[in-house]
Amino acid sequence: MESPELPPVLRGGQPQGPRGQRSLDPHLDRYAERTAGMTASEIRALFSVASRPEVVSLAGGMPNLAALPLESLAAEVARLVATEGQTALQYGSAHGVPELREQIVEVMALEGISAHPDDVVVTVGSQMALDTVARIFCDPGDVIIAEAPSYVGALGSFAAYQAEVVHVSMDDEGLVPDDLRQALEAAERAGKRVKFLYTIPNFHNPAGVTLAVRRRAEVLEICARHGVLVIEDNPYGLLGFDNQIYPALRADDPDNVIYLGSFSKIFASGLRVGWALAPHAVREKLVLASESATLCPPTFNQLLVSRYLSTHDWKGQIKSYREVYRERRDAMLGALEQHMPAGCQWTRPDGGFYVWLTAPEGVDTKAMLPRAITKRVAYVSGTAFHANGFGSRQMRLSFCYPTPDRIREGVRRLGGVLQDELELLNTFGTVRPPALGGPQAPSPDTA
């Protein structure tokens, strides 16, 4: 990995290399069915390249932690160990630390949610909440409805339970209710068992759009009528750049919505503290499934988050994060206006981490990625966010981590790459390989 050339792992869909060739795996016929389709995601393969300093990575979804008050956090965690070490370093319950569950209820109240702490289950990041929900609901072949595009980590987890993802289109106002209705009716006609709608209503990853408030009741009503649960994944809900907070779907339908939340984007991702809020009977099952997966989430991390919430100005910290990300969003949108060739379109997020860009007809963003990396800019191609191989003209651009100057430079480079690509296309015509689908595991830099 010493030259700026593309590493071998990026050259094909499978992880490769001297030790990793799949044909050399003596355990190949021992794996479960779910494992056969498990391959490294494009983003994962990119991770090592995109982290090289000369590359501007617009690929990763790592939050920017520069604004964290490390000194006072250091003092807090030392106090935790010194005064509560015997508890903090010991096993806890799979349900989660009671005082943290109470505080989580207060966090969710900001979005209009009224809930009982008993119905909160603390998990190892909201990824584990997502995985546990899939675990208790999905048999092989069950259908999950998800937006097109959708979060890569959700697709990876759903694939692990051999669920079939049916995508529903979005526009600038988020999920399109008519398309949702049609998808549900089509699944019913086909005799399929739809388990839930998985949706990211606010500041969508990767689409950068928000479900219009006037659509929310309709989405809930459609799902309720078809007897389908709603999984509301909301890691970015408090990161609206105009201080706006949209009402949670869960606030309007406590019995049919499972809400997933996370401290990764509003505090610190490396602690891996997330949660699920679920109707009581489902919550019981989540706790049991969670026990069989990890016994319990780390007590230490839960108590640290709890102390942070009670001793620090956590709302002020979220305000700082909003300002950091708004400045970066502005840098990206300005640079896109300046550098993108004609024919490119992109979303204009009012919160969160991501812009979703659609290139002109003929561009294949996955095929173009090696050339982009040669020009020292990285993104995630749109196919990673679809279970069906779609998204080949699209890409996700993250503005969360690099500085505004680096973002501008990255977008400038990307504009050049796209310009070259379009010139080649104009000269030689469209050369487009067949779409590649298949389940992909998520990557830690895409949460």
Add this chain to the structure above:
Amino acid sequence: MESPELPPVLRGGQPQGPRGQRSLDPHLDRYAERTAGMTASEIRALFSVASRPEVVSLAGGMPNLAALPLESLAAEVARLVATEGQTALQYGSAHGVPELREQIVEVMALEGISAHPDDVVVTVGSQMALDTVARIFCDPGDVIIAEAPSYVGALGSFAAYQAEVVHVSMDDEGLVPDDLRQALEAAERAGKRVKFLYTIPNFHNPAGVTLAVRRRAEVLEICARHGVLVIEDNPYGLLGFDNQIYPALRADDPDNVIYLGSFSKIFASGLRVGWALAPHAVREKLVLASESATLCPPTFNQLLVSRYLSTHDWKGQIKSYREVYRERRDAMLGALEQHMPAGCQWTRPDGGFYVWLTAPEGVDTKAMLPRAITKRVAYVSGTAFHANGFGSRQMRLSFCYPTPDRIREGVRRLGGVLQDELELLNTFGTVRPPALGGPQAPSPDTA
């Protein structure tokens, strides 16, 4: 839960109570097949009762952390946040922090293991390693061979993947090779697909016995001949009371053994840091499956364990733990000699946390448990450690957590309970309900 009477959850096999009746669950027909059999374990139900101060709990598997140097740990963790906070609080890779993986290789070297850090995967406790192994290997109906009895958390995880557990008997020298051979041959004759042998060779949970060194090569040879992987779960391996360290199975067969390790018993359980060491190709799959489950284990916890290993006398700490547990083991064995009625038998562990007691014919330890709790002593009945309802004459007694005086008092009370039980049996004859089986989720206090 204010009286010493038995709470409602202990009265049946299902979790019950005003909010938890299963018949009231409107989501009942939506769950996956695996979820139907998911019920609270006996131990989980016990948790709240057994933690009351008047009850001597010989039930839980919580390590004793009194010997931890909390002050210097507090300083260490503060330094970690102050100097490496931006890394420690950020996402990492699902594979685990490289420096910790190197140190884990050194820990395993104490057991004769020679390994490459690339083949170590850090997990959220070794429970997650176990769950992830089941996830990549087990389709519904696949067979897993396990000792009788076996770790309750393993049985819960295997049930979540709908694997069938076939038990193989143990004696004072651990797993009986002839029985293993016969179980494999029977499964082959029945056309079943055996995925692996799950074994806890050292200081077995719950049996308290150790696989004789002279049996180890034979067990490996049998599994290799039948094309069956070995999952070696070894959380207690460094807790031998005579400072003895048994050679790991993995040391002798790197290609056919997946080794699971944990810092829960040699450092701190509340950090939830464990690992799997796997043949290279399997390791790739473990990382991908782990990503879809939690994205990554907490960076913070990994770096804290890494710093602890490099700045503290961790081997000295293990020595302290050994002394703590040896004193407790001695207290328990002495009290058992003194207080158990004739006809009781028990194992004499030379390491770990547990004694396995077999009561005279006719005693049902599960039915007796409410009476024991009324007499202010708790244990785990043997059925929890079997997938097939066996173990009704047996119980697990933990000596890890209570003080030696409390252990003696608890065993004294238990002796009285058993004595009363035997007198009743002598008067009224054997009254034995049918054995109860079914998968059970593990509990955090049983790791």
